[in-house]
Amino acid sequence: MMWKTFKYSLLVLMIILFQVSVLPLMGDWIQSVNIVLLVLILVYLTKGLPLTLMLALILGPILDLYHMIFFPGVTICLILALLIVDAFFSKFFTNKSFYSFLSMILLAVFCYGTLLRLLFGLQTIITAGQNYPINQYFTAFGQFAVEVLAVNFICGTILFMLFYFFSDNFKSVILRD
């Protein structure tokens, strides 16, 4: 139990440090990597929804502290994105394959990005008034969406490969008589 708690605390700390202090510095496209969602999807596939939601409820509020969106906007977006992914996974995917993992990452990143912008747009309208050019948000999102999805697709592939080689969680099981 102690070891598990330590392990997950370390995971949370690493993710926060990566998301807040490493990725934003790494240039145009690397900063589009959403390490939080990548790890959460990985945890979802290997450990299930309850633990993933718990991790999201720890990571979300901490990320919220560093974010300009209203508290706990990031947490709400994370949880909703995960629930949407879970609904899709339950209905359309049958196994923990590479393709389902990547599809879920793309879906999660898209949902998270859209929800975050919707909430941010709403907040902007309320705080900055009706005259604010809110449509610029969505134009900007359109421009970045493809890049964000592509970058997370590549990083998801790398993460899957790493996990595939160092863990048995994704390996196929052959049933014999």
Next chain:
Amino acid sequence: MLGTPKKIKLSLAALIIIVLIFIFHLIGIIRPIENVVLAAIRPFQHGVYGLSQSIRRTYDEWRVDYDLKTRVRELEDQNLNNLAKVSEFELLKEEVDFLRGQLDLAGNNGWELQVAAVIGASQDDNTQTVIIDRGAKSQIEKDMPVIINNGVIVGKVVEVFDYTAIVRLLNDHASQVAATVRNQDGTVGVVQGEFGLGVKMDLIPENEEVAIGDLVITSGLEEKVPRGLVIGLIENVFGSDEDIFKTATVKLPIDFTKLNMISVIIKR
């Protein structure tokens, strides 16, 4: 959407937790916990941010080296044309350096500065912010201006915790700074960010002459922002004769992605 009763229960539990977090945050009950979490992460951020900067610098150097090799030929062609521009730039630089010297912020104006290190940055393209390692315990308050190089404003403090604070950079879409142009009219306006792409100066009266290369500084109309902090140089001016106001884009003198040490003016 969720299917099984167990998942519905889980979702409801998550929702309740979010609502509770929101309420507790709103009334400030969890503020001490937030401060403890941020204080616990801060030492790690110092190391990691420094390491990230080193990696970024190495990468930048490598990229610059690579780019230089491929662009030498192009630059040679452009060199002659650029000479006139370089000369103009040098003159402007002299002007900026002179003005900065004149301002000599901390020393001559009696302002009190709090030096802080940048330990994090915004997580997405919605916002342009940086996290610094000083907060309320170092007398930092909301709306205080953040500067570098003894007088170039980079943004304002928007959120303060005990040991950390969040700074909204000038190029953030929500950033607004009262500014004035160093021209004959002493044009005043508001400098606003443009989604991380740059900054523009709005509300410039149509009848006032603003030229490319004019220096833009803070006007001092805001309570905590002193007059004379350098914002940048006018890059382009937009607006027709029918408009009441003109808009100008402002070229920032610094690259916000390379911020390392900054100062917060804690007392004017």
